[in-house]
Amino acid sequence: MKEAISKEVAYFINIISNSLSLSQLLTISIYPMKKAIVTILSFLFLFSSCNYFKSMGSNDFEKSSGIEIENLSSEKVRDLKILGLTWGFLKYYHPEVASGGYNWDFELFKIMPEILDCENGVERDKVLLSWISKLGEFELEDDPQEHDESEIKIKPDLEWINNSGFSADLQSKLNDVKQSKIGYWHYYVNGNLNVANPIFRNEAKYDSMIYSDVGYRLLALFRYWNMIQYYFPYKNLIEKDWKEVMEEFIPIMVAAKSEVDYKLALVKLIGEVHDTHAQYYGPDTTLTHHFGSNRVTVKLAFVEENLMVIDYSHVGFEMSLKIGDIILSVDGKTIPEILDEKLPYNPASNYATKLRNLSGKILRSxxxxxxxxxxxxxxxxxxxxxxxxxxxxxxxxxxxxxxxxKKVRPDIAYINNGIIKKIELDDLWSKFKDTKGLIIDIRNYPSDFVLYKFAELLVPNKTPFTKISNVIYKEPGLFKFTRTLYVGDDNKDYYKGKVVILVNEKTQSSAEFHAMAYRTAPKALVIGSTTAGADGNVSEIYLPGGIRTLISGIGIYYPDGTETQRVGIVPDIEVKPTVEGIRAGRDEVLEKAIELIENH
Known part of the structure; x- marks a missing residue:
């Protein structure tokens, strides 16, 4: 069965895959409902009866990839890099692969031994060309979409096709694939129907992976690398050429023969994208034990470059440390030595957030x-x-x-953005609308999405606060600005007082989004320190070994296109806690906010 999947089928598969409710289904009118339902049911019948997807039929490699690498020369590293680039490109661009026609993980295991056996680039190119040709014929896009250059944020990084020294035939074949007609539905990735961040699908977790299996370790590298290559909206902010990262990590993955070495290698790889959302998630006894499963019952933070006790984390336990103590060394290692050792295993968008994350892990054993x-x-x-x-x-x-x-002064109100609920805003409005100043504390994560309702009270008219970029799914790797979001409406009864917004490294993702919206208030001022620099709805990724991670799935910018990722919400006035202030039990950022309002 080689006929194209209709738009109706593609649309409903996308709906089903994203688990929309019946009430949501009933509101959809993009395609004729009756025709679509009949089409999808017919498709599902054919799918179940004729096993359309070849990818469902192979289990040859479930227990072992069969890959062995004895000696890894620089030439073999380059060949494996070329394979990783080509495998991922075909995964997202070749219509037969995109339709689910092959188990693409297992196709990697089939072709890798042939690539490793090649003695030179000429042989390698012949193997790759033969492999691609066997995938089947495909249509070229006869009406490619033209894009307004002013709307493009990131262009696909496909120059390697023409500058890697491939044979003319292989180069021509890859360029044909680049121009192929990709259907509306992709077996491995689709956009969320609401915000269009990637939903990676049909990626086997391989929970029972044998960690000594180098094929599966390289699969993890190739899978993650290509997801970033084509679907990470902030790829332009990675500090290295992403292709160099592939080459750098191939020897690391080949050498990582134990479970702990493999997982540590993945943590370092995840750290290369510099996205605070991109962490190693989930309970993992191996890494927990490696980093220390036992903890000391205090909270630490870096204050004026000192690792300092700022609070107690638990009650009812013996503790000799006091708030204000500065940690100089742990088990004979100085704090700078610990930072050098542990920072590579603490992914984050910026240095301040790396320190935030690491501060809670230093007193572990x-x-x-x-x-x-x-x-x-x-x-x-x-x-x-x-x-x-x-x-x-x-x-x-x-x-x-x-x-x-609370009222921090008779005419100055304070609202904790991490606690407030939308339902409470109407009642609070009557309490703070006539105050001289309002302090909004976003040194936390919102418990409710109060952004639009709260901003309506703060701004006098409809105001842009963010511009969003999305991947264009028919051209993986292409990111365009797709829409601008607004807060507020015509409102003469908006808040007239001074608005001071408090932020720090704990202000992350939705909290940063809220700060951007509140900042549009006419008399708004942001004070504090660098935020986490990770905004945008997250996309979930699974890697061999059942490893789960995330990435920011859409790009979030100021209305003029200014970056927020990595740089965070830059305060108008920088205010940080001091050692003296912590020891005195003061909140110096809040004190500064009160001072600014009183002197306004």
Whole structure:
């Protein structure tokens, strides 16, 4: 069965894959409902009876890729890099692969031994050309879409097709694939119907992967690398040529023969994209044990370049540390030495957020105690700190005592954006609408999406606050600005006072999005420090070994196109906590906000 999937079928497969509710289905009128339902049911019948997808039929490699690499020369690294580039390009651009015609993971395992056996580039190109030709014929796009250059954010990185020294025949074949007609439905990726961030589909997790299997380790590298190559909206902000990262990590993956080495290699790879959303998620006993499963019951933060105790994390446990203590060394290693060792395994968009993430991991151990040297009010001392397992700490976490709303001065209101709910705004409006100033604390993560309702109270008219970019799914790797979002409407009764927005490295993703919207208020001022620099609806990725990670799936910019990723929400006035302030129990950022309003 080689006939094209109709638009109706493609649309409904996309709907089903994204699990829309019946009520949502009933509101859809893009295609004739009756015709679409009949078509999709017919398709599903044919699918089940004739096994259209070849990818469902092969299980030859379920237990082993069969790949062995004894000696990895620089030439073989280059050949594997070319294979990784080509495999991913075909995955997302070749119509037969995009339709689900092949189990593309297993096709990698079939072709890799042939590539490894090639003695030179001429042989390699012949193998690749024969492989591509066997995938089947395809139509070329006869009416390619033209794009307004002013709307393009990132162009597809496909220059390697023409500048890698391939044979003329292979180069011509790859360029044909680039111009192929990709259908409306893709077996491996579709856009979310609401915001169009990528939904990666049909990617086997291989939970029972044998970690000594080099084929599966390289599959993990190639899969992740190509997802970033074609669907990461901030690929332009990666510090290296992304193709060099592929070449750099091939020897690392080949050498990572144990479970812990493989997972550490993936953590480092994930860190290369510099996206705070891109973490290694989920319970993992191997890495938990590696980094230390026992913890000390304090909260740490880097304050004026010092690692400092700022609070207690749990109650009811013995603790010799005091708030304000500065940690100088842990088990004989200085803090700079620990940073050099651990920062590569702490992915984040910027340095401030790396330190935020790492601060909670430094006092971890596989043993029942940690030896630290501290500075307490200028006096150095050493002490052994007890550590506790997560089971011991369960149900003993220190609760936060925070106000959702309060008056910090008779004419200055304070709202905690991490606690407030939309339903509470109407009542709060009557309390703060006539105040001189309003402080919105976004040094947290929103518990509700109050952005639009709250912003209506702050701005006098419809105002743009963000521009969004999306991948163009028929041209993977192409990102365009697709829409601008607005807050507010004509409102003469908007808030007339000074608005001060508090941010820091804990202001991440939705919190940054809220800050951008509130910043449009006429008398708004953002104070604090660098935010996490990771905005946009996330897309989920699974890698061999059942490893889960995320990426920011859409691009978020200011209305003029200014970047927010990595740089974060840059404050108008930088204010950071100080060692002296922490020891005195002060909130210096809040104090500055009050001062700015009082002097306004």
């Amino acid at each position: 596989t043993t029942k105690s940690i030896n630290v040297e501290i500075d307490r009010d200028g006096k150095h001392m050493k002490m052994d700190l007890p550590t506790y397992s997560m089971k011991e700490l369960l149900n003993n976490k220190k609760s936060k005592d925070e106000d959702m709303y």
